[in-house]
Amino acid sequence: MRLATPSRMIALLGAAVLTLGVSACSPDAGTASAEGGSGAASHDATDPTMDRYEPAAELLPERIAEAGVLRAAIPTNEPPTQFYREGTKEMTGINPDIARLVAGALGLELQIEVANFDSIIPGIEADRYDLTVSSMTPTEERMQVLDFVEYLAMGDGLVVQSGNPQQLGFDQLCGKKVGVLTGSYQLTVNVPVLNDACTAAGSDPLSIQQFQDTAQAMGSLTSGRSDAVYADGPILAYAATQNPGIEVVGERDLAPVGIGIGRGTGLLDAVKAAMDHILTTDEYRAVLESYGVGSMAITEANVNVPQ
Structure with missing residues (x-):
């Protein structure tokens, strides 16, 4: 912030x-198939979807387009930003749902990787994750290794x-x-x-x-x-x-928070184009309103604006 x-x-x-x-962080680490625990909470079981947006998808780096998968690092145990649905192994919350919209717009399958917050940036640098949707604040220090595309204000x-x-x-x-x-x-x-x-x-x-x-x-x-x-x-x-x-x-x-993307990975332009499109859709506002935080919506996906 x-x-x-x-x-x-x-x-x-x-x-x-x-x-x-x-920014949210978590003691748990692993894929989104890990067992739900104390971070579980109730929410509609329907995940949001977003149709492929070709102007964004065509900007994907070749390696990601060929893999067909977007690896998103997301913490857990922090309702309503990210948590497991009660009694399930399914990750939901504001951040996972925004990640679903981004992956959909890019025509990719979303692979959520649950990670401790302080391990996310090193994980992106080590190519374990493609990006993070974790309520991360853009700062000058973080921007030395990550690019940021704003997706909401918190x-x-x-x-x-x-x-x-x-x-x-x-x-x-x-x-x-x-x-x-x-x-x-x-x-x-x-x-x-x-x-x-x-x-x-x-x-x-x-x-x-x-x-x-x-x-x-x-x-x-x-x-x-x-x-x-x-x-x-x-x-x-x-x-x-x-x-x-x-x-x-x-x-x-x-104040804005951003999707963090490794610098030099070639993914920034595609994510920026995807978010520009997503911000114009009903699906974006529906995600935020479903968690009672419609006021967090933004209208511009600014890039690399330090807070």
Whole structure:
């Protein structure tokens, strides 16, 4: 998500309106045929489809066109962005469904590869995956190895225990135990800025606790081991509907996330053309609306715009 400048960060801390972003991650790794577990959730069992869009398909690199398969790395355990359907081995969620639309537009079979978030970029570099649809924020650092095509805009949030017993806000996180996800944009980019702001104010830095998925972080929060948790807005909103022990106390405006594609693979132009087409279709909005996040829709699939 977007990152405030240090001076802006201090001002936002004082106003208690800043929320920092985090991309989803997961402790599970493997193909989408792995057993469903604690990340399972309910959703319509019908996967979205998209007809082949020839202007995009004809831009595919020869090796992918001949293979006929698009390998997409996607985390799990983060409803509603990605999760297993309850009682099944089928991966669903916003990100898998967007990946299905992209594969369909390119005339390819989608092969979902479940991966820890912090292993996705190395996996793309090692040619284990063709791309990732994982709510990944385009940053200057990530853009050294990946190209990004925007596919939706995602807001950020902060959760605390229900009733907010410590009366926490974004101006009161200095010195607090804050749960974040391993490998996240929040951990690697935003937390250092927050800590600098705390130090400048003469306060202790955040006491960071790292977790492999949001479910673990929420367990730590409700048990009192954590004071607050940062995560993507849709994930937090969903978690709050499932867990009466937590509440969302802060939200931030939407900012783009992108499909990450290995630089130099020749796949960027095809994915860009596919997303340009997908954004004009009813299927795109239907996917987002089916998860109650129609407001996350975008109208332009911008390329390589750092946040």
